[in-house]
Amino acid sequence: MQAWRVHENGEPSEVMRLEETERPVPGEHQVLLKVRAANINFPDALLCRGQYQVRPPLPFTPGVEICGETGDGRRVIANPALPHGGFAEYVVADAAAVLPAPDALDDAEAAALHIGYQTGWFGLHRRARLEAGETLLVHAAAGGVGSAAVQLGKAAGATVIGVVGGPAKAATARELGCDTVIDRHAEDVVAAVKEATRGRGADVVYDPVGGTAYTQSTKVVAFEGRIVVVGFAGGTVPAPALNHALVKNYGILGLHWGLYATRNPKLVQHCHEQLTGLAARGAIRPLVSERVPLAAAADAVQRVADGTTTGRIAVLPAENGATA
Missing domain, CATH: 3.90.180.10 (Medium-chain alcohol dehydrogenases, catalytic domain)
Structure with missing residues (x-):
């Protein structure tokens, strides 16, 4: 599969490399997800720079928020388990933290619902x-x-x-x-x-x-x-x-x-239910300003790091036409 990997810390456009690599293997209580859309967050830039509170071992794939698909075809949102982040075709995530993607939102919007909202x-x-x-x-x-x-x-x-x-x-x-x-x-x-x-x-x-x-x-x-x-x-x-x-x-x-995910995970679930209800009635809808293919992820992360973007940028691996 294709995945962006960081082998040394620095600016995203300089240190992110698109590579062919093996699919990640789920550990205990984890699940393998096919990435339908990955949302770019400012922490992704901090991860590249080595300035985030979580520092995965090198090399790693950034991308902390996705809309994905389970093996049985369910559409879900999740935070990938680093070092196997979302700017890739497949990720692993903790099974207990996977949430259903709201029907009212498309893949890019659903990918942007979780962390920010x-x-x-x-x-x-x-x-x-x-x-x-x-x-x-x-x-x-x-x-x-x-x-x-x-x-x-x-x-x-x-x-x-x-x-x-x-x-x-x-x-x-x-x-x-x-x-x-x-x-x-x-x-x-x-x-x-x-x-x-x-x-x-x-x-x-x-x-x-x-x-x-x-x-x-x-x-x-x-x-x-x-x-x-x-x-x-x-x-x-x-x-x-x-x-x-x-x-x-x-x-x-x-x-x-x-x-909250570790101290009170039930509140995270409750919040997701509230957000899903707000999305269903049209009260909220993530502002996705751009949808880019996987090959353009490094440039997009850099623009988020530079503060020149509005709303969210979604990375869509399927648009590359690549296969796993």
């Missing part, structure tokens, strides 16, 4: 307890993680403010349903949020960026507001001033979605 659901509902009528501020609202939070926020009845970088991403954020869109390249984010909320600020801030975005969040979070920290795509991990949180009376909430 589960992170959004846990962040907004489990951690921040977002309520209808509250104001939600989403940084990087046109990206893969941010776009999921925007849709989930609207589905929950919140007023959503999206912060983006550039006119094209602003247009995407509007199409996603943001009530207010702020282009951080052309506007003062803090002033624009205060104007949009009449000085009150945002009840919940969803931050996958860190750095400057986090600093802005502390200036616009409302009384008894909650800042949900879900990642540091901007490259800088902020050091919160806890005296500021005390004086302004807001909460800083961390979210490590992967912990």
